[in-house]
Amino acid sequence: MDYLHTVHYYxxxxxxxxxxxxxxxxxxxxxxxxxxxxxxxxxxxxxMGIVSPVLNVNCNYKKTTAFADKISIKxxxxxxxxxxxxxxxxxxxxxxxxxxTATSSHCFLNTAGKPxxxxxxxxxxxxxxxxxxxxx
Numbered sequence: 089m090d091y092l093h094t095v096h097y098y099x100x101x102x103x104x105x106x107x108x109x110x111x112x113x114x115x116x117x118x119x120x121x122x123x124x125x126x127x128x129x130x131x132x133x134x135x136m137g138i139v140s141p142v143l144n145v146n147c148n149y150k151k152t153t154a155f156a157d158k159i160s161i162k163x164x165x166x167x168x169x170x171x172x173x174x175x176x177x178x179x180x181x182x183x184x185x186x187x188x189t190a191t192s193s194h195c196f197l198n199t200a201g202k203p204x205x206x207x208x209x210x211x212x213x214x215x216x217x218x219x220x221x222x223x224x
Contacts, residue, residue, distance in 0.1 A: 089125055091118035091161045095153050105152040111188050112145055115177050118161040119192070122175075126216055133213070138204060140173070140194045147190040151181065158182050168221035170207045170214065171195055 091114075099110040120130055133140070153159060160180045167174030172195050179188040196204040207214040 089122065089163075091121045091163065093117060093159045093161060095155055095157045095159065097155045100155050105154055106157075108147070108149060111147050111149070111179070111190065114159065114161060114179070115145070115175075115190055115192055118163050118177060119175055122163040126220065128213060128216060136210065136213075137199050138210070138213075139197050139199060139201075141197065142192055142194055143172070144193045145190070146192075147188055149188050151185055151187045153181060153187050159187065165217060165221045166191065167193070168217045170205060171203050173217060 093114050095106055095110075099106050101107045123129060123133070158181070162178045162180075164176050165173065166176045172193060174191060174193045177188070177190040177192075178186060179190070181187050196206050198204055204210070206217070
């Protein structure tokens with residue numbers, strides 16, 4: 089279920105390595121892909137009137153990457169409290185070396201910006217996320 093990203097030339101800097109800000113973009117790509125694979129793609133979630141802003145991002149860079157490198161990103165749900173959702177990311181190069189570990193936290197709001205009780209309002213979504221969360 090890993091997401092595969094190929095480093096684009098424009099993602100590199102003058103030193104010919106991937107600029108650090110791109111790893112956060114890759115996290116979003118991998119997270120959106122993960123949600124689609126578990127049956128909750130973002131268009132479906134948004135059509136239900138749910139938005140999920142980022143609350144926090146943390147990246148630990150281990151090795152550099154460069155143009156054309158293939159990066160495998162493993163995503164897992166680390167925390168789900170009904171309103172708050174946490175993800176972990178492990179990024180590896182083709183040699184299997186960890187290049188970055190990261191986390192992000194998100195919340196669930198309605199389109200007016202008010203917190204949603206996912207368990208009460210969207211029990212199907214709650215059940216899937218709760219079953220996948222490692223905090224259970």
